[in-house]
Amino acid sequence: MEIDKSAHRKAAAVRRAQAHEQAGPKAAQAACDVVQRHLRAVFGAGLPRVTLAGYMPMRSEISPLAAMSAHPGPVCVPVIAAPHTPLDFQRWSPDTLLVRGAFGADIPAVADPVTPVALIVPLLAFDARGYRLGYGGGFYDRTLALLRARGDVLAIGLAYAAQEQPEVPTEPTDEPLDAIVTEGGVTSFARSDR
Ligand SMILES: Nc1nc2c(c(=O)[nH]1)N(C=O)[C@@H](CNc1ccc(C(=O)N[C@@H](CCC(=O)O)C(=O)O)cc1)CN2
Ligand SMILES: Nc1ncnc2c1ncn2[C@@H]1O[C@H](COP(=O)(O)OP(=O)(O)OP(=O)(O)O)[C@@H](O)[C@H]1O
Numbered sequence: 001m002e003i004d005k006s007a008h009r010k011a012a013a014v015r016r017a018q019a020h021e022q023a024g025p026k027a028a029q030a031a032c033d034v035v036q037r038h039l040r041a042v043f044g045a046g047l048p049r050v051t052l053a054g055y056m057p058m059r060s061e062i063s064p065l066a067a068m069s070a071h072p073g074p075v076c077v078p079v080i081a082a083p084h085t086p087l088d089f090q091r092w093s094p095d096t097l098l099v100r101g102a103f104g105a106d107i108p109a110v111a112d113p114v115t116p117v118a119l120i121v122p123l124l125a126f127d128a129r130g131y132r133l134g135y136g137g138g139f140y141d142r143t144l145a146l147l148r149a150r151g152d153v154l155a156i157g158l159a160y161a162a163q164e165q166p167e168v169p170t171e172p173t174d175e176p177l178d179a180i181v182t183e184g185g186v187t188s189f190a191r192s193d194r
Pocket of ligand 1 (some may be wrong): 009078
């Protein structure tokens with residue numbers, strides 16, 4: 001299973017890099033507009049009380065920064081505390097001082113831990129069922145399992161439309177997304193377990 005996923009990851013990384021080159025900032029802005037609209041549709045007037053997790057884009061990830069900057073409530077970014085553990089989230093704002101984290105993404109220089117209710121989730125590839133392929137650390141799977149066990153969360157995958165695949169390889173520990181947003185719009189998934 002891991003061998004299968006590793007080959008998929010390499011191919012998906014190449015495809016994403018091509019989309020990043022071709023679609024770039026315009027697609028990111030369009031996708032961020034869709035994220036904002038989706039959040040307003042789901043949370044309505046309660047949105048300013050919703051803590052939103054984004055991420056600091058690395059490699060060829062589509063940038064969620066426009067949606068993070070526009071969010072009317074608290075915003076945070078993921079930080080790896082240790083391997084094989086769920087992610088921590090630390091408060092972020094557009095003027096937060098950042099340092100390079102151990103896994104390649106920037107993290108806040110000063111830690112201010114918070115717990116997100118809505119998450120914008122990065123990915124290498126997604127499919128029409130709402131499954132995603134990440135970098136292989138299992139960080140978002142562990143994190144979503146923990147947050148979902150505690151209460152209601154909304155996990156929104158953010159990607160270029162070209163990152164869609166017929167079916168990404170899955171394992172029992174994979175946590176499906178509640179929605180996928182691309183520059184082409186939003187797809188919401190009804191989850192039978194809630
Ligand atoms: N922007 C951003 N920040 C993020 C994540 C993310 O996916 N994107 N993460 C989400 O988890 C965490 C970082 N997780 C990472 C996990 C693995 C690798 C990595 O370099 N993995 C190797 C080997 C992969 C394999 O096992 O095949 C690689 O990709 O070469 C990088 C980041 C926290 N912050
Ligand atoms: N809730 C969990 N508890 C224990 N192990 C887990 C859990 N979720 C995932 N894992 C393990 O983590 C490893 C990597 O998972 P996977 O390949 O799905 O990562 P990913 O979703 O691509 O990466 P990421 O979430 O970090 O972006 C797998 O071997 C998986 O068994």
